[in-house]
Amino acid sequence: MEDFLTQARALHAECIVLDGHADTPQRFVDDEWNWTGDALGLGQLSAETARAGGLDGGFLIAWPEPEAWAGQFADRTRKLIAGVHMQAARHPAAICVCRTPDEIRSAKADACFAAMIGVEGGHAIENSLEILREFYTAGARYMTLTWANANDWCGSSGGGANPMGLTAFGREVIAEMNWLGMMVDVSHVSDASFWDVLEASRVPVIASHSSVRRLCEAPRNLTDEMALALAAKGGVVMVNFFAAFLSDPWRAAWNAQKPELLAALDEVRAWFKAEGRPVPFSAEIAVDREFAQRIAPVPFSVLVDHFDHLLRLVGPEHVGIGSDFDGIALSVEGMETAADLPKITAGLLERGWKAEELRGMLGENLLRVMTVVQDGAGAA
Template sequence: MKKTALLLAATALASCSAGGDPEATEPASVHADMLVLDTHLDTPLHFEREGWSFADPHELAGDLVQLDIPRMKDGALDGGFFVIYTEQGPLTPQGYADALAFARERSDLIDRTIAKNSGAIAPALTAADARRLNEEGKLIAFKSIENSYPLGEDLSLLQEFYDKGVRMAGPVHSATNQFADSATGEARWNGLSPLGKKWVAEMNRLGMVIDASHSSDATFDQLLELSKYPIILSHSSLRSAYDHPRNLDEERLRKLAAKDGAMCISTIFMSEMNMSPARAELFGQYEQIGGMTPEEQAELTRKWRELDKTEPMWAADFEDYMAMVLRAIEVGGVDHICFGADWDGGGGLEGIEDISALPKVTERLEAAGYSDADIEKMWSGNVLRILAAQGGEPRS
């Protein structure tokens, strides 16, 4: 953002963290002047919480949310892709119908929340919209679909979600579905199913960005081969940082770069996820936080933070994260790296717990010798390039 208030806020943040050293204010100021996007924001699961407001500031000690409008401004996050996530269910007509109803409501919830806060944030459909809103001093709200399971076997529903403003979608989540094999699911299709290949064609026809995060290696390979336009991984980590099927290997990152795509670096699966029985129980409750009373929300937060003291979810920290970011840039190049930390979906590490830490990333990239222009490419330029590069049929 180029707004003076945001610049001053970022400068103040850097000054505090550096003990008031005037020279230490520059990286945060540079960060504040960039257009900064994140490609995977799971925050919509909080939008229907009783007694909770996206417009209010929240602290991690008392609330599990990692992103709100005040912290977007404090951390100079100008916007990103707010996710319509639907949990995987049975591959049956009833399963599809229930999932579609949920996805429609989640999409509408995002729209209502953005409209309620229209003085600060506005919807975007194109790269040009994002740049215009940034110049106007407004935060940017794209929409994406994580898991195309709610489409069932009716690909015409992609048009419906396109008309609702969705501009990015992935075929699959944590379990194999009717479209594709998941990185953490069974190898049923050896990549894309026949319907999944038609899904790719329809995504291309509409001009929606294909998101390969959560896809198996074979699915990724086929998405890359079949798509007429560059694809993205909205929230993925490197397999060389931690050997997990959810992560992307370096050779595939090179192939993605060769086809003008980009990998948005996440904070997840840089270690095994410590999903103990206690954590699994809390995660199950967290996914239902939208239906909890304020008292129940507070109790969940208390239990979660207590568990963090004895059983941290991830055995990695900010230093590990930046080592992976720098390696990804080395492999893929500055034109093919972006950021999608998986905020409010399991992301965040010690030292990068929420979006207020984002200026630290820019500071480290500057220290590593990357130019402001290259850093801004990674924060937003590459994502907007891929969005603008989608063909799609002519539309009025």
């Protein structure tokens, strides 16, 4: 395995390596944490771990948690986007905001982390195309249409079976994103919404952090039929690293703890409320991590299984990395931070995949979709 890991690190150094989804902006805003120099703490992504893992850039996500920020979705999103820009201003040699594939390639040449901005949850735009345009102007280059909550115009995979698809306004949102050159992300959407989006979008779409439903029946994972359809349209499926989206036994154990976990989270929230302060996400992830660590870890091979399945199913041109770092309680055994990313590449090399076949998965596939979407901007 060590020989494969050496090959993997060399491949990461040579290729563009990108992560499709990380929730790090919460740390910038809530904890006043810095991209470089500060202790990692409970985090998974930083300048130091990215460098160690050969990660050249990634989408840093502005996600307004729907309960904590009710009535303030757009404002919370603005603050999270501003947090990314502030880090780039403070540490220009270490992190830079990138809007195009050319800017991402230039950042790699300068050894600067390419921070792309994504918005997670269509509730962030508060049913306003004007706010959607504002976020695009501020640098956002994709939007995940829902989170675990549905919104007024798109159904979510959260909360059990959800038959709702796209409404008429939802189709307007897709058309506007296509016109802007902003990627549409179907992670978290309901099955009905998924098929509506594929029909409505005139350019490829992405699943920024969705794993394989055949291997783990979490409803936010994609079925093989969905993955094939998304690939046929030119899109990319990026594998999520959260243990509950990779292993059915782990997910069952996690769900069995939910009543106790929610009670512990309520205690934390009540304390911050009594202090008159918003709850920092780090306080909640600390509770989640404690409960996650009570469950036997998922073997690393299970994460590689999800990549391997997709590579065989849809081909190496339509697979990517979507860790969900800094937004998940726990990944698989041995995947602690971005520094561990070469282990995935090593595992795939060990299973017989060639280095040339993995270049797309590591980052080029995402750049290809960005290019197609941006080149199609302004068309009717």
